[in-house]
Amino acid sequence: MSRIGNAIIELPEKVEINVSDTNLVTVKGPKGELKQQLDPDMSLKIEDGTLTVERPTNQKRHKALHGLSRSLIANMVTGVSDGYTRELELVGVGFRASNSGNLLEISVGYSHPIMFYIPNEVKLSTETEKGKPPLIRLEGIDKQLVGHIAAKIRAFRKPEPYKGKGILYKGEQIRRKAGKTAG
Numbered sequence: 001m002s003r004i005g006n007a008i009i010e011l012p013e014k015v016e017i018n019v020s021d022t023n024l025v026t027v028k029g030p031k032g033e034l035k036q037q038l039d040p041d042m043s044l045k046i047e048d049g050t051l052t053v054e055r056p057t058n059q060k061r062h063k064a065l066h067g068l069s070r071s072l073i074a075n076m077v078t079g080v081s082d083g084y085t086r087e088l089e090l091v092g093v094g095f096r097a098s099n100s101g102n103l104l105e106i107s108v109g110y111s112h113p114i115m116f117y118i119p120n121e122v123k124l125s126t127e128t129e130k131g132k133p134p135l136i137r138l139e140g141i142d143k144q145l146v147g148h149i150a151a152k153i154r155a156f157r158k159p160e161p162y163k164g165k166g167i168l169y170k171g172e173q174i175r176r177k178a179g180k181t182a183g
Contacts (some may be wrong), residue, residue, distance in 0.1 A: 005066030009051040009074050012081045017051060017073075019044050025073060029080025032141045036076060042069045051077075079141035086150040087170035088136040091159070097126045097134040104136065108157040108167065116156075122149055135170070 011017065015029040023038040038044075042065055043054045053070040055062040078084070090097055096107045102118040104126070118124045122140040129135075136153060140146045150169070159166030161177040168174065 005053060005055065005063070005070045007070065009053075009070065009077060011046075011049050011051060011077060013049075015077055015081050017044075017046060017077075019046075025076070027073070027076040027080050029077075029141075031080050031083050034076045034080055034141060036072050038069050038072070039065045041065065044073075075143045079143055083139055083141050084143045084146045086138045086146050088138075088150060088153055089168050089170055090134040090136070091168055092133075092157075092163075092165035095134060095165075096128070097136050098128075099124050099126045104153070106136075106153070106156065106167075109165075114156050116153060118149060119145070122146055 012029070015027060018026045018028075020026075023040050023042065023044075025036050025038055025044070027034050027036075041056050041062060043056070045052045045054065051073065053066060053073065055066040090106065090108060092109060094107065095109065098105050102120060102122075102124055104116045104118055104124060105113050106116070107113045118138070121142060122138050122145060125137045125139075127135040127137070138146050138150055154167045154169070157166045159168050159172070159174045161175060162179050164174045164176060
């Protein structure tokens, strides 16, 4: 039994879904429009403001696609209605972040600043407040794209376990190591 695949998706009032003959799902909402190609074996039923995904058989492949298809559609519905936000903190002395449009410039302890271009689908903003680490905020409707860009930015200086410095997701806890002990 697929618990994720069998769960129904509640459709908000402002969201509309179209399914083509080739299982191309188009979700439109107040924040934008997303498209996703699903496996042709999966079938979608829309009734009374809810959507359910059904599989034809209990084969292992169909069971795996059942949960995946339902999750992808649910993420699209949430994205076009509410959107997704990912925040990153730059923890370290002298670490800075600034942006001009979609060009992110971060200084994280290397001899040069890192310039990173963010796609137009994602909105970028940076905050620098005294006494707090610089903050990078990514907002968009595509969960996968927002998460991918956040992971790429984090990879420029991953948090290290001895001093806890690096680029962290907001609220992330780093497991600290003791290091060398004085003799």
